[in-house]
Amino acid sequence: MRSGIKQVAGMAGVSTSTVSHVINNTRFVSEETKAKVFYAMKMLDYRPNSAAQSLRNQRSNTIGLIVPILPSDTSNFFFMTVAQGIQKVLHKHGYHLLLSNNSTEEIEEEKEQIKLFNSKQIDGLIIASISEDVSYLNEIVATDYPVVFIDRKPKGYTGDCIISDSVGGSFHAVQSLIDKGHRKIGLITGNLGITTSNERLVGYKKALLKNGIAYNDSRVVTSGSTFESGFESAKEILSTQDITALFITNNVLTMGAMKFLQDEKIKIPSDLAVIGFDDYDWTQITTPPLTVIRQPSFDLGMKAAEVIMNRINKDTSSYKEHRLKTELVIRGSC
Amino acid sequence: MRSGIKQVAGMAGVSTSTVSHVINNTRFVSEETKAKVFYAMKMLDYRPNSAAQSLRNQRSNTIGLIVPILPSDTSNFFFMTVAQGIQKVLHKHGYHLLLSNNSTEEIEEEKEQIKLFNSKQIDGLIIASISEDVSYLNEIVATDYPVVFIDRKPKGYTGDCIISDSVGGSFHAVQSLIDKGHRKIGLITGNLGITTSNERLVGYKKALLKNGIAYNDSRVVTSGSTFESGFESAKEILSTQDITALFITNNVLTMGAMKFLQDEKIKIPSDLAVIGFDDYDWTQITTPPLTVIRQPSFDLGMKAAEVIMNRINKDTSSYKEHRLKTELVIRGSC
DNA sequence: CTGAAAGCGCTTACAG
DNA sequence: CTGAAAGCGCTTACAG
Structure with a gap:
């Protein structure tokens, strides 16, 4: 039997209203009474x-987060780090995070x-939807909580x-490859x-x-974001194209591509200059360490x-798109 | 205004009891009535x-999980994977996971x-405690839910x-190094x-x-499980000891040590044979790919x-220690 | 300065 | 076969 407000009230000799008000600091209570209540709560x-x-x-102090992490061995570092950043702030506000992974x-x-x-x-939803068109949210999302989109x-x-x-970020990476004299960039x-x-x-x-280099369709490979498809994409591009540099635009694909190069x-x-995406520790232990574009995921x-949190606290300004700067971290791979 | 059982009952023209019983399948309800209720629920x-x-x-269908993931850049893959395994099973049982990270x-x-x-x-707690002595749980854990310990x-x-x-697992790794002729193993x-x-x-x-090799204290370095301390430990051991092989016993330390070797x-x-711990994709992209001991973390x-779940469903058999087998995954590093 | 009481949306003994 | 009503543990308008 866990004790509730009633037991506390009983022990302190006050009403449950008073206990509640003491807890939430929501109306004046004499110091003396407060002390009794606190004592009872502790006891x-x-x-x-x-x-x-x-x-x-009618609220849960809980924020829902939906991220797409595929069920492969290589969890996506990016979203894990994002989730940690979210946690940190929510915690400060006394909110919880309910994490749902769309695998x-x-x-x-x-x-x-x-x-x-x-x-x-939930009191709010943060989502990295698998789809760009999220109009289906209109029928699903309860109208009474804010939605914040991340990464997409x-x-x-x-x-x-x-x-x-x-x-x-992407421009920066490619430009830096061009600066090093590369013209055939995958x-x-x-x-x-x-x-x-x-x-x-x-x-x-x-x-x-900008550099007067013709765009060549076949030097671009798109694929799902898995280790395997990173591997396959690298294979495809290198067996058909005569490139001198390669830029890979997310961390999972980068890992898979590196496996092929390895x-x-x-x-x-x-033989090949490489720039990857996302700056995690493992990029330091490849040979040579990888040059990457870092996103501030946390x-x-x-x-x-x-x-x-602002939206929940009635910030009614119009919706905004927040852009976070990326950074080129130069190591040995280009 | 989200609709509750009351609105459903109203629309279906039945009592809230009936709606509840239809939802939970908890007493007989005529097919006809059921149909009306389902229709109203859908509408x-x-x-x-x-x-x-x-x-x-008096229960939440929620299990709490506490894991120690340090706030370093390199999240610990191991616990993330464990969490995913937990999620999968809980989901099947209609339970949720509340994740708390002791950073x-x-x-x-x-x-x-x-x-x-x-x-x-919470209806149950799964915990990888930072401490071996968890007697303090006696004062903290509510007595009415089961606790399952993982990894420790x-x-x-x-x-x-x-x-x-x-x-x-550890024996296996070291034995295989010895089999290759190594006698000075860090x-x-x-x-x-x-x-x-x-x-x-x-x-x-x-x-x-077992192999008649004297144990040498100074060939063993223990440290906190961070990338940095993996790096430092490798540095320490290699600058003072004349070893030909190195075994590192968790994934974060392995990554840090590899950075030093790199x-x-x-x-x-x-120059040095290496066996790491935990089998994640990044172990394939070092030069050479790493031989590791794989734990079945998922x-x-x-x-x-x-x-x-069994405990929650009144499994009252005595507490058990479940041991999961590890496996030596041979790649190029030894 | 503080208390009695209603009600949030469910489930379930009790009654018929 | 089904309904009326109590109660889980809180918060808060209402009353004094």
């Missing part, structure tokens, strides 16, 4: 029942997870959006249709254009959490 | 309010997190325990006091003993979830 090791609170307050690539699954969240009375720009639903500067990127993939392709094209004993950067999570 | 897009359910049922190394923090869980009315064997509190065969392992670290040291000693351009396996998570 009984009182912990509020959050189910009762949620029911009564299928199905919109139906995403809908199911949102319904579950609704059932849990939504279409068909309005909300804040936190995303890194993919065009800029690109491996995630499936198009997702904002980040689209934009990273744009950045690539932009850099070529297997084939391709010398980096002399910060992205923090930002998303801050924005959603 | 109103009814979703049970889980706060109300928790309050009424400090403080017991106080762990206590706080458990109190929070209590407040959330508890002292001072009884419960089921799921853990891999660390002695065997060991980098996590801080002692944690079951897995202790046991992996035991396995190391056991292999030496920086120093130490040739693997000719399975470990699944097992933990199954055990706790």
Whole structure:
């Protein structure tokens, strides 16, 4: 039998109202009474029942997060780091994170997870949808909580959006390869249709254009973001194209591509210059260490959490797109 | 206004009791009535309010998980994978996972997190405690839910325990190095006091003993499980000891140590044979690819979830220690 | 300065 | 075969 507000009230000799007000600091209570209440709470090791609170307050102090992490061995570092950033901020506000991982690539699954969240009375939703067109959210999302999109720009639903500067990051990477004299540059990127993939392709094209290099379709491979497809994409591009540099636009694909280069004993950067995406520790232990574009993933999570907390606290300004700067981290691979 | 059981009852023209019984399949309801109820539920897009359910049922369908993931860049793959295994099983049972990450190394923090869980009315706790002595759980854990320990064997509190065969795995690794002719073998392992670290040291000693090799204290370095300390430990051991082989007993330390070997351009396996711990994709992209001891981390998570579900469903058999077999995955580093 | 009481949305003994 | 009503543990308008 865990003790509730009633037991505390009993022991302190006051009403449950008073106990509640002491806990929530929501009306004046004499110091003397307060002391008695606190004492009783300590004695009984009182912990509020959050189910009762949620029911009564019609909110759960919980934010739902949906991310697409495929069920491969290589969890996607990126979203894990984002989640940690979110956690950190929510914790400060006394909020919890309910994490749901869409490991299928199905919109139906995403809908199911949102319904579950609704059932849990979430106060806000942060989502990296597998789809660019999120108009289906209109029928699913309860209208009474804010939605914040991360990593992918939504279409068909309005909300804040936190995303890194993919065009800029990609441009930067390709430009730096060009600066080193490369003109035949391959690109491996995630499936198009997702904002980040689209934009990273744009950045690539932009850099070529600016330097008067013709864009060549067959030097670009798009694929799902798995270790295996990173491997296969590298294989495909290197067996058909005569490239001297390769840019890979996310961390999982980068890892897979490196495996191929490693297997084939391709010398980096002399045979092939490589720039990867996302700066995690493992990029330091390849031979040579990888040059990468770093996205501020932890910060992205923090930002998303801050924005959603503001919305919950009645920030009614119009929806904004927040762009986070990327950075070129130069190591030995180019 | 989200619709509740009341609205459904109204629309279907029955009592709320009947709706509840239809939902939970908990007493006979005529097919005709059922149909009306289902229709109303669909129309109103009814979703049970889980706060109300928790309050009424005195359970939350939620399991708490506490893991120690340090706040370094390199999240610990191991626990992430374990968590995914847990998720998978819980999901099948309609349970949720509340994840709490103890990123400090403080017991106080762990206590706080458990109190929070209590407040959330968790139905069970899965924990990889930072401490071997978990007797403090006696004052903190509400007596009405089961506790399952993972990765570390508890002292001072009884419960089921799921853990891999660390002695065997470690023995296997060291024996295979000895088989290749190595006699001067270094060991980098996590801080002692944690079951897995202790046991992996035991396995190391056991292999030496069996082969008549004297144990040499200074060839063993223990440290916290961060990338940096992996790096530092490798540096320390290699600058003071004349070893020909190195065994590192967890994935984060392995990554850090590899960074040092990489920086120093130490040739693997000719200058130094290396065996790491935990089989993740990144071990394939070092030069050469790493030989590792694989623990079944996903399975470990699944097992933990199954055990706790059984306990919740009144399995009253005595507490058991479940040992999961490890496996030597041979690649190029030894 | 403080208390009695209603009600959040469910489930379930009780009654018919 | 089904309904009326109590109660889970909170918060908060209302009353004094």
